[in-house]
Amino acid sequence: xxxxxxxxxxxxxxxxxxxxxxxxxxxxxxxxxxxxxxxxxxxxxxxxxxxxxxxxxxxxxxxxxxxxxxxxxxxxxxxxxxxxxxxxxxxxxxxxxxxxxxxxxxxxxxxxxxxxxxxxxxxxxxxxxxxxxxxxxxxxxxxxxxxxxxxxxxxxxxxxxxxxxxxxxxxxxxxxxxxxxxx
Amino acid sequence: xxxxxxxxxxxxxxxxxxxxxxxxxxxxxxxxxxxxxxxxxxxxxxxxxxxxxxxxxxxxxxxxxxxxxxxxxxxxxxxxxxxxxxxxxxxxxxxxxxxxxxxxxxxxxxxxxxxxxxxxxxxxxxxxxxxxxxxxxxxxxxxxxxxxxxxxxxxxxxxxxxxxxxxxxxxxxxxxxxxxxxxxxxxxxxxxxxxxxxxxxxxxxxxxxxxxxxxxxxxxxxxxxxxxxxxxxxxxxxxxxxxxxxxxxxxxxxxxxxxxxxxxxxxxxxxxxxxxxxxxxxxxxxxxxxxxxxxxxxxxxxxxxxxxxxxxxxxxxxxxxxxxxxxxxxxxxxxxxxxxxxxxxxxxxxxxxxxxxxxxxxxxxxxxxxxxxxxxxxxxxxxxxxxxxxxxxxxxxxxxxxxxxxxxxxxxxxxxxxxxxxxxxxxxxxxxxxxxxxxxxxxxxxxxxxxxxxxxx
Numbered sequence: 266x267x268x269x270x271x272x273x274x275x276x277x278x279x280x281x282x283x284x285x286x287x288x289x290x291x292x293x294x295x296x297x298x299x300x301x302x303x304x305x306x307x308x309x310x311x312x313x314x315x316x317x318x319x320x321x322x323x324x325x326x327x328x329x330x331x332x333x334x335x336x337x338x339x340x341x342x343x344x345x346x347x348x349x350x351x352x353x354x355x356x357x358x359x360x361x362x363x364x365x366x367x368x369x370x371x372x373x374x375x376x377x378x379x380x381x382x383x384x385x386x387x388x389x390x391x392x393x394x395x396x397x398x399x400x401x402x403x404x405x406x407x408x409x410x411x412x413x414x415x416x417x418x419x420x421x422x423x424x425x426x427x428x429x430x431x432x433x434x435x436x437x438x439x440x441x442x443x444x445x446x447x448x
Numbered sequence: 449x450x451x452x453x454x455x456x457x458x459x460x461x462x463x464x465x466x467x468x469x470x471x472x473x474x475x476x477x478x479x480x481x482x483x484x485x486x487x488x489x490x491x492x493x494x495x496x497x498x499x500x501x502x503x504x505x506x507x508x509x510x511x512x513x514x515x516x517x518x519x520x521x522x523x524x525x526x527x528x529x530x531x532x533x534x535x536x537x538x539x540x541x542x543x544x545x546x547x548x549x550x551x552x553x554x555x556x557x558x559x560x561x562x563x564x565x566x567x568x569x570x571x572x573x574x575x576x577x578x579x580x581x582x583x584x585x586x587x588x589x590x591x592x593x594x595x596x597x598x599x600x601x602x603x604x605x606x607x608x609x610x611x612x613x614x615x616x617x618x619x620x621x622x623x624x625x626x627x628x629x630x631x632x633x634x635x636x637x638x639x640x641x642x643x644x645x646x647x648x649x650x651x652x653x654x655x656x657x658x659x660x661x662x663x664x665x666x667x668x669x670x671x672x673x674x675x676x677x678x679x680x681x682x683x684x685x686x687x688x689x690x691x692x693x694x695x696x697x698x699x700x701x702x703x704x705x706x707x708x709x710x711x712x713x714x715x716x717x718x719x720x721x722x723x724x725x726x727x728x729x730x731x732x733x734x735x736x737x738x739x740x741x742x743x744x745x746x747x748x749x750x751x752x753x754x755x756x757x758x759x760x761x762x763x764x765x766x767x768x769x770x771x772x773x774x775x776x777x778x779x780x781x782x783x784x785x786x787x788x789x790x791x792x793x794x795x796x797x798x799x800x801x802x803x804x805x806x807x808x809x810x811x812x813x814x815x816x817x818x819x820x821x822x823x824x825x826x827x828x829x830x831x832x833x834x835x836x837x838x839x840x841x842x843x844x845x846x847x848x849x850x851x852x853x854x855x856x857x858x859x860x861x862x863x864x865x866x867x868x869x870x871x872x873x874x875x876x877x878x879x880x881x882x883x884x885x886x887x888x889x890x891x892x893x894x895x896x897x898x899x900x901x902x903x904x905x
Contacts, residue, residue, distance in 0.1 A: 360450065362459055388449055405455055420513070435459060437516035439450070444704040445461075446454040 266315045268297070268345040269322055271329065275338030277308035285312060288328045293317040308338075313345065356409040358387070358439040361423070365432035367393050367402035374430045375404065375423070382419040385409045407439065462516060466670035466736040467702065469709045470729045471521040472508050473561075473646035474501050475653035475661040475722065478527040486540045489533060490547045497524065497551050500660050504717065505556045511712045517705055519713075521558045521871075525651035525663070530565035534574030538581040545585035545592050552591035559634075561593040561651030566641070568603040569895070579612060583620040586631035593649035599639035599840040601847045605896040610840065613637045614833030614890065617854060621825065625858035628866040632855040633788075633820065637836050639843030639850045644778040646725050650816075650851060661722040663779060664710035668702035669728045669790075670736045672766075676744040691745065692765040699726065699769030707774045725779025726770035727815055728762070730790040732873035738762075738783055739792025750785075750793055751802030759783060760813035780849055782815025788855075788868060788875030789820050798876035804835070807878075812842045817851040822866040822875040825858040827882050832856065834886030845899050 273285065282301065289296055294314045301310040316322065326342040333340055363375065372391055379386060388407035410416065420436055427434035461467040481492035501524055508519040526532075526548075533544055545563055552560045563585060565575040582594050598609035617637075621629030636649040643654020646663040653661070675698040680686055686694075706724045714721040730738045742750040745758050763782040771777050785807070787793050796802040804821065811817045817839050823832075836852045843850030857866040862879035 360455060362455055390452060403456075405452060407450065416514075435462075435516055438514050441515045441517065441705065441708060442450050442454050442458050444708045445458055445701045446450075 266317075267319060268313060268315050269325075270343055270345050271312040271314060271325075272341040273308070273310045273312075273329075273333065273338055275308060275333070276336070277303050277306055278336065281308055281333070281338065282310065284332050285310070285329055288325070288332065289314055292321065292325045292328065294325060356385075356411050359408050359410055359436055360439050360442060361404070361406040361408060361434065361436050363404045363427060363432040363434045364401055365430065368431070371402055371430055371432065372404065374426055375406070375432075378419075378422050378426045379406070379408060382414055382422070383411065384414065384419065460674075461671050461701070464735075465674045466667065466731070466733065467705065468518045468520050468667055469512075469664060469706050470667040471523050471646050471665040472504075472519050472710060472713050473523040473525050473651055473663045473665065474504050474717070474719070475525045475644070475657055475663060476500050476527075477653055477657065477659045478529075478532045479655075480659075482532055484535055486536060486543060489536075490544060493544075494547065494551055497526075498555065500717070500719070501555050501557065504713075507713055507716045511709055511716065515709060515712075517709055519709060520667070522556070523646065523648065523651060524552070524557050524560045525646070525653045526560065526562035527653050527655065528562055528564040528566060530572070530574045530578040531655065533578075534572055536574065536577060538577045541578045541581035542585050542588075545581065545589050549589035549592050557591065559591050559593050559648045559651075561595065561648050562653060563592050563594040564596065564652040566597045567609045568597055568600040568606050568639075570606065571609070579616055582616050582635060583623050583631065586620055586634050587623045593634045593636075593651065595636045595638055595641060595650045595652055595851075597638045597641040598836070599844050600898075601640060601844050601901070602898055603895070604898040605639070605837065605840045605844055607837065607890070607896060608893045610637075610833045610837050611830075611890050611893060613836060614829040614831075617832050618829045618856060621856045621858055625825075628822075628857045628860070628868060629825070629855050630868050630872070633853065633868050633872050636851045636853040637840075639840040640848060641851075642779055642849055644723050644725075646779055647727060647729060647784075649853060650780070657722070658720055660717075660719040662710055662714040662717065662719055663722040663725065664706045665725045665727060665729060665779065666702050666706035666770075667729050667731075667736070668698070669730045669738045669741060669783075671702055672698050672728060672762075673735075673737070673741045673744050676741065680744070688745075688761065692761050695762060695765035696769035699766040700773040703770040703773035721776070723776045723778030724770070724774040726766055726774070726777055726781040727779065728766055728783045730784060730786065730793075731871060732789055732791050732794070734791060737790050737792040738785055739790050739796060743792070749796045749799070749801040751796045751806050755806065756810050756813055759785070759810050763814050780815040784816050784819060785810060785814055786816075786819035786853075787821050787878070788866070788873040789871060790873070794873065794875045797878050802878075804878050804880060808838060808842070811839065811850055812846060815849065817843070817849075817853075819851065819853050820855070820872065820875065821853070822855045822857050822877045823880045824861050824877055824882070825856050826861075827856050827880050828884060828887070830884070830887040830890045831880065831882040833890045835880075837890070841896075847901075
């Protein structure tokens with residue numbers, strides 16, 4: 266069965282998911298996976314959909330656009346590439362947290378090191394937070410490190426980069442957070 | 449997916465609240481090292497300890513880095529030397545202590561515990577030899593710890609051993625007089641000593657334990673204090689029921705950290721995981737004090753009336769949280785109140801807010817006893833024995849571990865300062881009422897019979 270990915274981006278308001286899921290239902294599509302996130306007031310949703318009727322992608326897209334575009338939401342649809350479920354690789358999950366004064370190039374600086382060591386980011390949250398001394402920028406990366414990666418070299422490079430960027434950084438195995446907070 | 453709150457609160461505990469793993473202690477049985485020849489015995493012990501503990505420090509550091517939780521101390525506990533080296537005389541026992549110290553240095557181990565004897569019901573030749581060797585052994589080594597169990601709920605109190613330990617403590621202090629009697633900081637007298645304590649000076653590997661085992665001691669007084677402070681700031685109307693719940697939840701988190709790190713080290717060393725010791729162990733650093741918890745719970749100082757009640761609640765809440773968090777709990781498991789090792793408790797003793805009598809009362813509800821208490825150097829051996837006997841009685845009657853680690857500081861009087869350095873900290877010498885009035889009782893000797901275990905009153 267053919268699968269497509271639907272992206273929706275734009276100002277958040279109640280009813281976005283309701284509209285999309287109703288149209289997909291009406292078009293005989295099955296909603297497999299959904300993820301949505303909101304940053305400040307911007308909504309972003311990704312929908313993986315299996316099509317019951319081959320070749321009606323354009324029809325589905327137009328139906329959603331007709332309802333959502335008047336309220337400023339951008340909608341895109343594309344065929345899904347590759348196998349349905351990503352290949353499972355054996356890797357260990359770590360958490361990187363950084364805290365420090367906001368400035369240009371923080372995310373770029375850290376992710377450059379991650380890319381160099383082929384470390385994959387599985388989740389990223391970066392927010393500016395106020396405190397007594399002004400704005401602090403907090404970044405939380407959930408990352409997967411492959412067994413072949415030289416952990417010590419990666420750690421040293423990451424700590425070195427954080428120092429250059431004036432950031433307080435921590436790299437810890439994910440399990441410690443789960444053990445502490447979850448029964 | 450982890451929540452931001454989970455991640456940030458974990459970081460807070462690590463960075464600002466002194467959360468760490470206080471000790472990973474590798475227990476090593478020495479029964480298969482026994483020999484009638486002292487050189488052969490020492491060489492067997494060296495070979496076994498080196499084989500099993502050779503990578504302990506590196507593995508603890510590596511696991512600490514991976515999880516971002518420092519393992520502060522790496523220690524070894526061994527079978528009681530008085531048992532495994534029973535045939536030897538005091539001179540040879542001394543040689544063993546020197547060799548153990550040398551092994552600890554070369555393996556970068558912080559402390560090695562088990563220069564120990566179990567004499568609650570009586571002495572063997574080996575027990576006498578080991579106790580005789582203690583003063584010299586502790587003076588000439590810096591990483592060897594000694595513990596003597598003189599009482600148990602099942603056997604009663606061996607008062608001959610209590611008297612002997614009073615004299616041994618005096619002698620140990622005298623020959624380390626140039627360092628404020630530091631030898632006594634590595635010597636502890638116990639009732640009901642657990643077989644799997646990871647904390648010093650009481651760590652040894654009991655005879656019922658496996659060939660090798662990892663036991664872990666957590667820390668966390670700073671984390672508990674901050675959790676109480678935060679809870680009270682958020683809701684000033686919280687009562688003690690709610691606050692004990694806060695302590696319980698915090699102890700759960702702290703224990704999970706110890707369990708995780710201990711299990712990882714055990715897997716890498718390929719030895720079984722033993723227990724987590726749930727004791728709240730302070731250090732002489734600001735923000736890492738058990739004494740400060742008393743202030744967070746409304747007392748002006750530890751030592752004020754109400755202290756015993758707070759300690760009882762704290763100890764119980766820590767156990768409740770910790771037992772749920774860990775698969776195996778053991779060791780001492782409770783709050784420590786080591787006077788010199790806790791900045792705030794040392795301060796209370798200095799101000800006269802905390803007397804030896806109040807300390808003794810508090811030990812009836814906490815895990816360990818009169819711990820790291822500096823007393824005047826001229827305190828008589830009989831008075832020291834009297835203090836030990838009282839402490840042992842508390843343990844024996846209440847079916848719990850109690851201990852006395854008393855340091856008569858040579859040439860110094862109550863109110864003067866004694867300094868032991870590092871984790872052992874420094875303390876003001878506490879006043880002891882010593883008019884020689886205990887001597888007649890201590891001289892009687894014999895064994896106080898085991899107490900009845902019903903009709904609890």
